[in-house]
Amino acid sequence: MRDILLFVIVVGLVPVILMRPWIGILAWFWSGLMTPHFLTWGFMRTFPIAIVFGGATLAGLMMTKDRRGMPFTREMMMMWMLVAYTAMTSYFAVYPSAWSFWQHLMKILLITFITPILVHGQRRIIALLLVITFSIAFYGFKGGLFAISTGGAHMVLGAKGSYLSGNTYIGIAMIMVLPLVLVSARLFHYQWEDFGSELVRRFSTKIGLILYGVFWLTAIAILATYSRGALLGLLAIAPFLFIRMKRKGLMIALAFLGITVLGVTVPDRLMARWGTIETYEEDTSAMQRVQAWGVSWNMALERPIRGMGFRFTYMDYDWWITYANFEGTWEHVLSPHSIYFSLLGQHGFGGLVVFMTLVGFTFLTLNRIRRHAVRETGxxxxxxxxxxxxxxxxxxxxxxxxxxxxxxxxxxxxxxxAIIMRRELEEAPRANETIQADKHSVNEPAQKPESATGPRFPDFVPKPDDLLNQPRPWFKNQ
Structure with missing residues (x-):
């Protein structure tokens, strides 16, 4: 039954995507993050949903006029740099089939490149944010209920067979969307956006309350993954989440009541798992990571620019162990188990710099949006x-x-x-300009604000009329 339902949804979305290709972006991220086909048991488990959605989106992109130019931003430049750099390291890779993984990466980056072309405007941006949030929050809701019902006796995992099937993988995904769930709850509770639906307006407050519940269930699910990496990630963002929350006194009082009166405690299995962080030398899994990190570091020292390329872990053990600082009782090639050491082994120090520069630019852009959006555009x-x-x-x-x-x-x-939201900030009418425009009489048209004369956000191909109306260069402020 699930297979038939999912098949109907996928087939039904294809003509919609061809007419409105921006919906294909939402569908692609939904299928890639939630992986609904891995929640079925029949023919849909191997159905190429991402290829169907991606192909329909590209076809719709070719036919539609409802699109923007590709933004020329520092993040976009670093992604193109990542494409070029990984192509170079794949050419010099030690494993012959490195190109196959490079092609896989290009599929992800292709959608990333065309997302800013098709997604623009407040409602589309919020729709994409909600789809991404709910795709992962589904597992937080489900995993939180499972953890509570079993008393934390069992590990929370992702959909079996999917990319997020492992406890650490689903854990990091839930950590990344946990703050998004909180903000989505506030979006509905305080009705920051009018979705144009009377039904949504009527139940908006109730939807917000439900999402607050999903937020706490997701936090519980993260702990119940028994992932040490997920625990550290949650501890890193928890203080920022707490500061941002309201009713802090009530939360502290409830926590105190639960611990002292109700006797709520962390399951022994969970405490034992976390305790291995301090005694990592005695834990085989931790020591395997330490060994693999040393291998990647030594590979980067030998080939600091080219690296070993994708899939160097597919090489035989005798070659791989020559880069290790020590040899354990396990005799097999290990994954680097780290963003940073994986990049070092695959692409050397140069590749790590390219990737971290992309991360840094993205973080700074988000910081600018956070600081200026309310003050400048409301x-x-x-x-x-x-x-x-x-x-x-x-x-x-x-x-x-x-x-x-x-x-x-x-x-x-x-x-x-980050690229799309920066453009939204740059092109939105300034708050003070809106107030000034409201003061004009009906018979006297308001002066066109500067932000409406053309896209201040850099596009590769600005409209000719925009250039004529712009008093300053269109690439200003970059």
């Missing part, structure tokens, strides 16, 4: 979501120390959203 939702994505990036960088997720599509969705 867009509370824009500032709040920028903050949430910043927190998600912090969690990603901390938890990613113990997991090789440098090519996680959710991270590149954040990059695309």
């Amino acid at each position: 867009q509370i939702w824009l500032s709040e979501y920028a903050w949430a994505m910043q927190m998600g990036l912090i969690g990603y960088l901390v938890a990613g120390t113990f997991l090789d997720v440098a090519y996680f599509s959710l991270f590149y969705a954040f990059v695309a959203l």
Whole structure:
């Protein structure tokens, strides 16, 4: 039954995407993050949903006029640099089939490149944010209920067979969207956006309350993954989330009541798992990571610019162990289990610099949006979501120390959203200009604000009329 329902949804979305290709972006991220086909048991498990959605989106892009020019931003430049750099390291890779993984990365980056072309305007941006948030929050809601019902006796995992099936993978994904769930709850509770639906307006407050519940269930699910990396990522963002919350006194009182009166405690299995962080020398899994990190570091020292290329872990053990600082009782090639050491081994120090520069530019852009959106344009939702994505990036960088997720599509969705949201900030009417315009009489047309004379945000191909009306260069402020 699930297979038939999902098949009907996929087939039904194709003509919609051809007519409105921006919906294909939403569908692609939904299928890639939530992986609904791995929640089925029949023919849809192997159905190429991402290819169908991606192909329909590209076809619709070719036919539609509802698109923008590709933004020429520092994040976009670094992504093109990443494309070129990984192509170079794939050419010099030690494993012959490195190109196959490079092609996989290009599929992710292709959608990242065209997302700012098709997604523009407040409602489309919020729709994309909600789709990304709910795709992962679904597992937080489900995992939180499972953890409570079982008393934390079992590990929370992602959909079996999917990219997020492992506990650490689903853990880092939930950490990245946890702040987004909180902001989405506020979006509905305070009705920052009018979705044009009377039904949504009527139940908006109730939807917000439900999402607050999903937020806490997701936090519980993260703990119940038993992932040490997820724990550290949650601890990194928890203080920022607490500061941002309201009713702090009530939360502290409830926590105190639960511990002292109700006797709520952390499950022994969970405490034992976390305790291995301090005694990592006695834990085989931790020592395997230390060994693999040393291998990647030594590879980067030998080939600091070219690296070993994608899939160097597919090489035989005798070659791989020559780069190790010590040899354990396990005799097999190990994954680097880290964003940073994975990049070092695959692309050398040069590749790590390119990737971290992309991360840094994205974080700074989100910080600018967070600081200026409310003051300049009055867009509370824009500032709040920028903050949430910043927190998600912090969690990603901390938890990613113990997991090789440098090519996680959710991270590149954040990059695309940072570009889009920056454009929204630059092109939105200034708050003071809107007030001035409201003071004009009906018979006297208001003066056109400067921000409406053309896109201040840099596009590769600005409209001719925009250039004629612009008093200053169109690439100003970059």
